[in-house]
Amino acid sequence: MAMFVHLTSAANAPRIRRSGIRAVSHGQGNARGVYCFPVLPSYTLTHQWLRELARFGTRGGLVAVHVRLDDAQPVLVGRYGDRARGVQVTVPAAEAVRRIAALEDPRGWEVFVPRAVRPYEVHRVRGAPQVAGWRYLPDAHGVRPCTCFGCRVRGGYGARRLRERLPHPLDGPPPPTRVLLARVAAAGEPGDPAVLREALHWFAMRRRGPLAQLGRLAAHPDPGVREELVWAVAGWSTPGVTDLLDGLADDPHPDVREAVESVRTP
Incomplete structure (x- = not known):
């Protein structure tokens, strides 16, 4: 039997003891399953994902769930970055343990079990220190x-x-709003398109904005400015954004109309 460790929020521990680890869909296309890592002689390598997973929030800290799988159970194995490229390989669980244990540096590797883990496969659940492992990526410290x-x-x-x-x-x-508005004013009338597009790029990073001062750009002769205005205000909670986008939805230029359609598509 191959032994793996699965890291999860402490709040999930009672459910896991009762009914196992449920399969979730996360980062493997349509596949649903459970991420884990082989139990190696090195405690630090075994629990290397602790600090990285803790960055995304936990309920009551993280616990280590030790899982015993049949040696012949098919699993996906590879480095984290291999997931997006689709080059992780399917091997038996015992072979996944052998491959990772033979690596000179197994940091960043993972195993994906393409199904739920049954209750009888859960060997034990215990607390785990929250300081082991790397953050962001291996060797990120000092970069x-x-x-x-x-x-x-x-x-x-x-x-x-x-x-x-x-x-x-x-x-x-982004620069402060007053700085951006000063750049818009200095651009002249109707305004240098390059300067206005740059200012609108920064405004797009805000949750609210000075719609009263920027609304006039909906009539700017350059369609690139009008399109950038759509992207800038789309995420604002400022009153009047819906009316502005309604007007731009009938813009004579197709790029502006497509931008409005894109920001309104769920």
Whole structure:
């Protein structure tokens, strides 16, 4: 029997003891299953995913669920990044343990069981220290963090200070509203399209905005400005956004109309 460890919120422990680990769909296309990792001689490597999983929030901390699987149980095995490329391979559970144990550096590897784990396969559930393992990716410590929109974790510990210390040239943090409005005013009338598009790019990162000052751009002669205006205000909770988008939905330029349709599509 192959032994694996599955990390989950402590709040799930009573249910797991009673009915096993349910299969979830997460990152493997339409497949539903359970992520786990082989129990290795190294405690740190066995529990390497602790700190990374803790970044996404837990209920009562994390616990380690030890699972015994039949050696012939088919599982997917590979590095985390292999998941998106579809190059993780299907092997028996015993072979997955052998492959990972033979690696010089198994950090970032994972095993996916394509089904739920039954109650009788749960060997034990115990507490786990919340300080083992890596965050973001192996060897991330000492590497300049990326603050682009795709890499940053909104609401994460120290996220705002990190973005202020290492601003991304495209993804912010955005300049203050008064600075952006000054740039819009300095662009002239009707306004330099490049300057206006850049200012609207930064406005799109805000939850609310000065719709009264920017609404006039819906009549700007450059369709690129009008399209950027759609993307800028789409996520605002400011009153009047719906009426502005209603007007732009009938814009003479197809790119503007398609932008409105895109932001309104669920």
